[in-house]
Amino acid sequence: MPQAVNSNGVSKLQPTLYDVSRMSGVSSATVSRVFSGKARVSEHVRKRVLEAAKRLSYEPSHAARALAGRKTHTLGAIFPEIASGFYADVLAGIDEVAAERGFDVLASFVGKRRSRPELVNRLLRQGRVDAMLLLNLDDTFDLKPDIYDHLPIILIDHEMPDSKLPVVGMDNVGGAEAMIEHLFEQGHRRIALLSGPAGNYDSDQRLLGCRRAFSRLGLSLDESFIRNGAFTLASGQKAAREFLDGKRPLPEAIFCLNDAMAIGLMSELQRAGIRVPGDVAVAGYDNVEAAEHLSLTSVACPMRLMGQMAARFAIDLITENERPETHRLQVRLVVRNSSGRKSGN
Amino acid sequence: MPQAVNSNGVSKLQPTLYDVSRMSGVSSATVSRVFSGKARVSEHVRKRVLEAAKRLSYEPSHAARALAGRKTHTLGAIFPEIASGFYADVLAGIDEVAAERGFDVLASFVGKRRSRPELVNRLLRQGRVDAMLLLNLDDTFDLKPDIYDHLPIILIDHEMPDSKLPVVGMDNVGGAEAMIEHLFEQGHRRIALLSGPAGNYDSDQRLLGCRRAFSRLGLSLDESFIRNGAFTLASGQKAAREFLDGKRPLPEAIFCLNDAMAIGLMSELQRAGIRVPGDVAVAGYDNVEAAEHLSLTSVACPMRLMGQMAARFAIDLITENERPETHRLQVRLVVRNSSGRKSGN
């Protein structure tokens, strides 16, 4: 028994363009013109149409528009995860610009059920989105570069080997260099490093910056002072316990390649009675909100700005067919108490 | 000069159902049946169709499907914000279930540019999404209850006055009661409260739980011991300074209605040389990741689970037309060091 019930369970069908055209006495093409704004319509006709639309509380069907117009006004964004909060600001930035420009955001997180290549392929090929924004993730595409290089894809905070896709990144190398220099200036020489997970783009870049700074400053980088962490609080704590195992003297400073690890490390050090920065200086990276409150010296990353910029590039690419350039955004060293000079020096 | 270039800038048009039907020698209806899986197709025909589709690397057009089939396979989710990270896990949970069931998630954050009612109305009425998940947000709808009560909307972590919309919430009242009881059992009597922003649903509910526990335990609740915070680290710090202003004796315990404030408060207390829990006990709410590492007693909220459950309800509602019930999820008291007994007692 067919009912006058649409898929939303609403008991009246949504009015269509034709309902509006009938009510206002013009053709459907004219109504379409009023709503798409792509062609001139005389003022009095426009008014009649809008009135009718309002009376019917008409809303244009997105599916029909997308099908006929080949534009979804939707940005796809793929994140490695969202729960850690690291990328939350990027998403906020993307959404902000999207809202400004009348776009919506389809956000996906890679998990057991779906891989990034599969998502990109599906969302783009099925025409669910007009462009894709891809966050840092170390997987590979099965598409050939000469194909995806011409797809409306923008990479955020990472690059892809052999691809010419535009990138919106940040200066991880420079940020790490600046931090090492700062620690050097504070008088620290025996500087230990706590890296992120191997293969992680941010971690690798930051590590590279450290190595450059070390060699420029003439510091010897004792490889035994580089520890591998996982960018988590827990791995910071674990590293702290390892530094405290008594097998070797404590370093003068520990540069953790992200704040989560720095915070874990600091709390564990303090629990053991080690003063920061009195006994050992600590620095982080990311400048998360808590860093300020824990007086942790860090490097501020323009996460939100990256999101905004990438969204802007994507929308310009779609609407103006304007091929974006790769951009590497500045980071900012934020000096706080944790990186100070040793007290007993 | 019209070119064979589609909206993605790809130089060949995407193949359609007809291309596949021509190549495999069956009708378009049969191809459709193969891909929608809604009707039986003989095994050898199915195989031929899938082979042709693969050769053409065909992907069904989402817009056409949505238009003809009146289903978008998309969930809309509206958050007050995402940057704080408080809701990040909810989004992760929603996305997880959506991925499992073949849905995508359109995430929107309320900001200057768009209000929640506008978003709900637009996304639903334009048929961009099949259902909407709405997070805690204190605004009002201009739709009449008898209209939106029948829309496929599920509320997460809040309810709406005069509405019968299904809710997936958590037991804020019970959680706060349990915390007050715990503090009482630890021997604390003069318990101060640091609330969230006035009008915030979570804050109000938790406060209600506190009041109930106070009266049940026969504790007098000194209103001057209730301070208004903003659910931020900074407001926790500010509250700490106020407690330390010397105008009145310190409370024995301070229950902050979220962890961010508790963390700010603790760091400020410790900076002032006050020991936690030696001089004053502190408790938070939310059990954020940092709480464990700072030994903060807190209440664990099932954020991810709420997201999952709401997504499941929404999808069941859409696909099985199964009206979900309101659910209030259990929370869990997590006792750590910060709420311990006074040392100098």
Place this chain on the structure above:
DNA sequence: CTAGATACTGTAACCGCTTACAAGGTTTTT
């Protein structure tokens, strides 16, 4: 005053898929 340009509006052919209905072939029932 009339040809040509300009400004609106209407007609109708899609966009790519779903699905009600019909048709032909098989299998089961009586």
Place this chain on the structure above:
DNA sequence: AAAAACCTTGTAAGCGGTTACAGTATCTAG
């Protein structure tokens, strides 16, 4: 063996917009 029931497939009419093209009215220029 004929009738009934069942399976599988094809035909074709939408779904609700966009837009090329054509037509009419108004304006400008010669």
